[in-house]
Amino acid sequence: xxxxxxxxxxxxxxxxxxxxxxxxxxxxxxxxxxxxxxxxxxxxxxxxxxxxxxxxxxxxxxxxxxxxxxxxxxxxxxxxxxxxxxxxxxxxxxxxxxxxxxxxxxxxxxxxxxxxxxxxxxxxxxxxxxxxxxxxxxxxxxxxxxxxxxxxxxxxxxxxxxxxxxxxxxxxxxxxxxxxxxxxxxxxxxxxxxxxxxxxxxxxxxxxxxxxxxxxxxxxxxxxxxxxxxxxxxxxxxxxxxxxxxxxxxxxxxxxxx
Numbered sequence: 352x353x354x355x356x357x358x359x360x361x362x363x364x365x366x367x368x369x370x371x372x373x374x375x376x377x378x379x380x381x382x383x384x385x386x387x388x389x390x391x392x393x394x395x396x397x398x399x400x401x402x403x404x405x406x407x408x409x410x411x412x413x414x415x416x417x418x419x420x421x422x423x424x425x426x427x428x429x430x431x432x433x434x435x436x437x438x439x440x441x442x443x444x445x446x447x448x449x450x451x452x453x454x455x456x457x458x459x460x461x462x463x464x465x466x467x468x469x470x471x472x473x474x475x476x477x478x479x480x481x482x483x484x485x486x487x488x489x490x491x492x493x494x495x496x497x498x499x500x501x502x503x504x505x506x507x508x509x510x511x512x513x514x515x516x517x518x519x520x521x522x523x524x525x526x527x528x529x530x531x532x533x534x535x536x537x538x539x540x541x542x543x544x545x546x547x548x549x550x551x552x553x554x555x556x557x558x559x560x561x562x563x564x565x566x567x568x569x570x571x572x573x574x575x576x577x578x579x580x581x582x583x584x585x586x587x588x589x590x591x592x593x594x595x596x597x598x599x600x601x602x603x604x605x606x607x608x609x
Contacts, residue, residue, distance in 0.1 A: 359457040359465075361449075362476060388489055389413050391424045391443065393529035393566045393573040394435035396495045397537075398522055398548040399555035402506035402587030403497035405435050406559040408567065409581060410574035420574065425582050429454045430590045431499045432470055437527030438492030442484070446477045446492070467498055471509055471517055478515035485513050493526040499586050506548075506586060522547045529566030529573040536562055556583060556594065557602055564606060576603050 394407040411422040425435045426447045434450070436443035453473055457465040465473075474496055485491030496509045508520040523537045540558055541547065547555055560576050560583075567575025575581075580603065583594040 359461040361453040361456040362473070364456075389418050389440045390572070391422055391437050391440050391492075391527065393527035393563060393570065394424050394437050394495060394525065395530075395559050395562060396433075396435055396497050396508045396520075396524045397555050397559050398506050398508065398546075399550050399552050399585075400548065401552065402499050402585055403433070403508055404552065404555050404559060404583065404585050405433050405495070405497055406556070406563055406581055406583045407435055408563055408574040408576075409579045410572065411440055412572045415571075420579055423582060425584045427451075427584075427591045428470070428496075429464075431501070431586060432467075433497040433584055433586050433591060434474070435495040435497070435526070436492055437494075437530070439490045440492075442481055442490035443492040443494065446474075446481070446494075449477060450474065467500055467507075470498070471496060474509075474511065475515035475517055478511055478513065482514055495524045495526055497586050499588055499590075501588070504588070525562075527573070529563075529570035532569040533562050533566045536565060552585065553598070553602075556598070557606070559583075560599075560602055561606055577607065 389411050391411050392408060394405070396403055396405045405425045407424040409420055409422050410417060411419040422440065424437065425433060428434050428447070428450050434447060436447065450473055454465050454470065474494060481490050491513055493513065494511060498507050500507050508524045510518055510520060510524045510526065522541055525533065525537070560581065563581055564575040567573040580596060580599050583599060585592050585594065
């Protein structure tokens, strides 16, 4: 007897109708390198004393060319969950739209919000379905999921590998082409200054913006904070909020004067 799927499971409902997400594994070209896959670059998530802060540059690249300088890589999944995306912009954007609809469908069909564990599992499932394309060099992306856990009353950060395996970070997460180049700087801040989770928002934001600018100095695909204001959003007990342009500009001037 086949397993009966929950009516709140949007992915199973679509598959029962012959619709699969994502479809990047179908009819892949014999030479994946010939496809110009637009990629989002460095994204950063750090905890602070009220939740989680996400910061990202605005650059998207296609090969060694700058494709777009106004890309939005920090996206709201629901009122308590953010996802920051690095890698294939097309696949990641499609995944985000699916996850947004999936969470809404569950809430309306089950008359309750999906649990945090359920949301994280849905992200793993989406990554698993994108794997065939990623293995051939098309459509791979790595997300960082930030959420406010109302049971634990704290912000939490989760990151994934390309196969959908999930890991939780105590302090910070980063993905994209500049992420590996600044990993040691995160550890330096935590060990020499203090843990991110003990910082106030403005202090955590200053550190995150400086890290983004350092990444830009070491990675040509990352634009940093000089030419464009980065995007910055928080998730706390009050929900998802976008930080003001005035605050970002004030810190931009301060950091670039160093």
